[in-house]
Amino acid sequence: MTLADEALRTLLEGNERFAETESTHPRLTLDRRRQLLGGQRPFAVVLGCSDSRVPPELLFDQGLGDLFVVRTAGHVLGRAALESIEYAVSHLGTPLVLVLAHSDCGAVAATVAARNTAPGEMSCLVSEILPAVEEASALTGDLVNNASKIHARRTVDLLRSESFALKEMERSGRGAAVPAFYDLETGRVEILTG
Ligand SMILES: [Zn+2]
Numbered sequence: 001m002t003l004a005d006e007a008l009r010t011l012l013e014g015n016e017r018f019a020e021t022e023s024t025h026p027r028l029t030l031d032r033r034r035q036l037l038g039g040q041r042p043f044a045v046v047l048g049c050s051d052s053r054v055p056p057e058l059l060f061d062q063g064l065g066d067l068f069v070v071r072t073a074g075h076v077l078g079r080a081a082l083e084s085i086e087y088a089v090s091h092l093g094t095p096l097v098l099v100l101a102h103s104d105c106g107a108v109a110a111t112v113a114a115r116n117t118a119p120g121e122m123s124c125l126v127s128e129i130l131p132a133v134e135e136a137s138a139l140t141g142d143l144v145n146n147a148s149k150i151h152a153r154r155t156v157d158l159l160r161s162e163s164f165a166l167k168e169m170e171r172s173g174r175g176a177a178v179p180a181f182y183d184l185e186t187g188r189v190e191i192l193t194g
Helices: 003-019 030-038 079-091 106-113 124-136 143-162 164-171
Strands: 044-049 067-072 096-102 176-182 189-191
Touching (some): 079 164, 143 176
Parallel strands (some): 044 096
């Protein structure tokens, strides 16, 4: 099992505890705080939405020093977010980058509502999410949730094309980037494969 597989398993086990309301809130002790004075070695990066209902440490039942979290509305990847992720991959040796979309995402819903706006008048967030909304328009089912899932996959692809550090990490087998989707109703995170 690779470090990325192991990291993913730890996240999903924590999410299972959370979904079952059996969170253990690990590694929040004074000892842990003291241990981390020597530096951090987070086992996963989570790029997620700023939505107050999707805090990664709680959804995955993890503690201090476990997750390197980057959050923007609709988990849109700008330069600052990209460089933050690269810092974790290159300098902290974090082997997993999880891009976490979620159901009922306001940023994606706003993009659906604004899709016929003139390009020059679109906000940066909307124009970044728009290709996923357009792709999802051809599918049956919930447009916002389908678009969120596509947007997570596209964000992983974008990371691979924009970040040499991430591409190198995957190429060498040191780590992986994975898209995922959190369901507000069930509390469960699904890995988006294929
Ligand atoms: Zn959202």
